[in-house]
Amino acid sequence: MAYTAGPGLVGALLVGTTIGRSMAYAWGVPAVPVHHMEGHLLAPMLEDNPPPFPFIALLVSGGHSMIVEVKGIGKYQILGESIDDAAGEAFDKTAKLMGLDYPGGPLLSKLADKGTPGRFKFPRPMTDRPGLDMSFSGLKTFAANTIAANDDSEQTRADIAYAFQEAVCETLAIKCKRALKQTGMKRIVIAGGVSANRFLRKELEALASKIGGEVYYPRTEFCTDNGAMIAYAGMQRLKNGEAAELSVEATPRWPIDQLSPIKG
Structure with a gap:
């Protein structure tokens, strides 16, 4: 169960994190916290012609504007x-x-x-x-x-x-x-x-x-906030062996360059 854990407004994050973590517990499946901007960054990977690494990413949304290598x-x-x-x-x-x-x-x-x-x-x-x-x-x-x-x-x-x-x-x-x-x-x-x-x-x-x-x-429907990009990012993190503990935690401030690299 992938859910957005940050960054953003702590109130909204706590609602989503609580629901995501609770559903994962009820279903007996891993819960995977996802970085919101990593979800956006990886959204083009959902297309038939995904970009190969490396590349420069321009992340532009209502709350963030950044250029990332x-x-x-x-x-x-x-x-x-x-x-x-x-x-x-x-x-x-x-x-x-x-x-x-x-x-x-x-x-x-x-x-x-x-x-x-x-x-x-x-x-x-x-x-x-x-x-x-x-x-x-x-x-x-x-x-x-x-x-x-x-x-x-x-x-x-x-x-x-x-x-x-x-x-x-x-x-x-x-x-x-x-x-x-x-x-x-x-x-x-x-x-x-x-x-x-x-x-x-x-x-x-x-x-x-x-x-x-x-x-x-990404196609237009994957540009704005959507579940598909969070699911994709969560899948990559789960394959990397990442999952959340039972406690509910949100991260309103979460620099994208502090994320752990995917192995391989």
């Missing part, structure tokens, strides 16, 4: 991460500023499809300095100021949504390009809820094409 399951090195808002969080907060429902990221992207390229120009944060860390809270503020300074027509809202989405996705692509150059790799995986964004996929596909590389991502 992946040499195998459990063999992770964080190369860069957001120092404030995650990319998905910035999407949702900006969507809220525009009066869109929650979760706003997909709705903002849909609105951006009607936008006019070039009308508004947003900054590409932290791309003018070395390193792979990211920052997206400033884009939210820039969007708020842009919204306040312009009319509330549907076209203007669409144009702002386009500029915001373009800035986030191009920033992520710039950081991924640096990571590939830094590691000498040409294979990149994108996973997490934001990996369903079509603009981001096109940016990374163009990047991979320029360097003769490859880009992998």
Whole structure:
């Protein structure tokens, strides 16, 4: 019985952990705690053409944004991460500023499809300095100021949504390009809820094409939180001999690079 044990909000984690651990006990089967972001990272393995190791992974969700060097399951090195808002969080907060429902990221992207390229120009944060860390809270503020300074027509809202989405996705692509150059790799995986964004996929596909590389991502239903990715990650951990004790434990803070490597 695989269940998400962290990272995340401790209340939600305790509910899931208690249920997962209790079901495993009732059925007399092993209980396997799974790292939420490892589940996302391994989601492309569910596809017919899974990415071979090693690769660079861009993990972008509502709570996390990080670039990870992946040499195998459990063999992770964080190369860069957001120092404030995650990319998905910035999407949702900006969507809220525009009066869109929650979760706003997909709705903002849909609105951006009607936008006019070039009308508004947003900054590409932290791309003018070395390193792979990211920052997206400033884009939210820039969007708020842009919204306040312009009319509330549907076209203007669409144009702002386009500029915001373009800035986030191009920033992520710039950081991924640096990571590939830094590691000498040409294979990149994108996973997490934001990996369903079509603009981001096109940016990374163009990047991979320029360097003769490859880009992998899960199908749309496996981008957002789902049981299949947790089951797959749990299966790999179980095969590695990992299982939980009887006690119920959640890990709200759980760096992905502290996971144990899978043998073999």
